[in-house]
Amino acid sequence: MSLARITHVGGPTTLIEVDGWRLLTDPTFDPPGRRYGFGWGSSSVKLAGPAIGVDELPVIDAVLLTHDQHADNLDDAGRALLSRVGTVVTTVAGAARLGGETVGLAPWAVHTLSRPGRPPLTITATPCRHxxxxxxxxxxxxxxxxxxxxxxxxxxxxxxGDSVLYGGLRQVSRLSIGTVLLHLGAVRFGVTGPLRYTMTGREGVELCSLLRARTVIPVHYEGWSHFSQGRSGATEAFARAGLQPEWLELGVPGAVSI
Structure with a gap:
């Protein structure tokens, strides 16, 4: 059995520590209060800061960056951090924008992280539609x-990653998934009306039921004005399905059997 320590920093940002490795997802460390543009007239205000400051982080071996083009997944402080981490893995388009040693993966491509004295980590990119x-x-x-x-x-x-529920996301069920860091929040913008850009709790339930994952950890459902469904709505959806996700207290490491 492998035991990982997962800390929800805030938004999509999590610190994953396992077998000597330290991985960080979607680094967002700017303070709250600022409005960020997301293109085509859409924008959002950051309402909450990180539970852990960027200067409080341990040495990071790799950043798993689901995408670089939206500030709620990579803000200014997070972007500055990238030059100080061992490896950055992201989309092919994102790697071209970020440059340097960034690894770009298309859906279903695989990259392996190796370090002396540690087990190799195999990273498979999976599809999303934002x-x-x-x-x-x-x-x-x-x-x-x-x-x-x-x-x-x-x-x-x-x-x-940030995605609605669609056929490509359902294809992840072909993998054996034990633990899910599930991006929720049902993102909406006034300029595009009822259109949604991430999953609702109900869609998260459908996906996790398909995956049969042992542990579901919701993230990226709070802290920004563009979320239309927070923790309470997602909790209700999971409760109706008889499922119990694991809500991590922000900034507090949680031990997860993987």
Whole structure:
């Protein structure tokens, strides 16, 4: 059995510590209060800061960046951090924008992280669609990450990424998933009315029921004005399905059997 320590920093940002590795997802460390533009007239205000400051982080081996083009997944402080981490893995388009040693993965491509004295981590990029049909040209590319290493008993650790529920996301069920970091929040913008850009709790329930994951950890459902469904709405959806996600207290490490 493998035991990971996961800390929800805030928004999509989590610190994952396992077998000597330290991974950080979607680094967002700016203070609250600022409005950020998301293109095509859409914008959002950051309402809450990180539970852990960027200067309080341990040395980070790799950043798993689902996408670089939206500030709620990579803000200014997070972007500055990238030059100080071992490896950055993101979309192909994001790697071209970020440059340097950034690793760009298309959906279902695989990259392996290796360090002396540690087990190798196999990272498989998984599909995402950050909005309704035909929205990819506006919202840009996004990926999720399935992370595997020797000794896992319950299946891969999967970071879903910002996505609506659609056929590509359902294809992740072909992998053995034990733990999900599930991006929720039902993102909406006034300029696009009822259109949603991430999953609701009900859609999260449908996806997790398909995956049969042992542990579901919701993230990226709070802290920004563009979320239309917070923790209470997602909790109700999971309760109706008889499922109990694990809500991590912000800034407090949680031990997860993987």
């Amino acid at each position: 909005g309704p049909p035909l929205s990819r040209g506006i919202t840009g590319d996004v990926i999720g990450f399935a992370v595997e290493w020797p000794g896992q008993e319950h299946g891969a650790l999967w970071i879903s």
